Amino acid sequence: MLTFWATVYRINTFPLIHLNAFHALMNVLALMPLLERFESEYGTLTSLALFFGPLTTVPAFIYVVAEKFVFGSNTAVMGASIWVFLLLAMEAIRAYKVNPYFAVAGANIPTWSPPLMIVLLMAVLVPSSSALGHFAGLIVGYICGLGYVKYLAPPEWALRWIEGKLNLLGRLPHYVSIDQKTYGRFGVLPMTNIAPTPVVAPGLVGANQRLGD
8 A cells, every 4th residue: 555655646647757769759749739739728837737637647547447457457658648649639529529520532530530540550550559548548538628628627716826926927938827828718718899890992992983093
């Protein structure tokens, strides 16, 4: 029991550990654009809280339970690929809400399915990769993409208090605060009370004006 509590930190830090420099580089290159988009939508502090909290621990628990009680194994995993597939699943659900299908050779493919196909392909081409860990990331990503991430995020008042106390917006370059997010906290913010500005083409003012006058 003491050993468990002494190593429980690994539940939310295992994505930081990699097998070698190449493994780390590939994960970083895949993760950076996805994580940047997530940060711009939810804010820097929210992203930190989620990725070192439920977006890591929940997939980890899914993996541990499945590995131990379903497959009866004890295989250690590491690497940020679980974050990559979690974010890919969220993006796939976002795309599915806008366009449920895309056509390939006349067949309609659900837009939520490419991350699942990538996991299956990686399991075949890279047998040493953890397909179970990737599936755990996909499950959580799909659920979060459906809108349930709001139940995992910390309260906004607490994040504002931390931001104000530490002056994070003034201290950290490229910091995305709670009130500077691109899409609003959990979706696109509605635009209201904005009157449309009429656009008049030059040279067409006046009902009786003719071209060339």
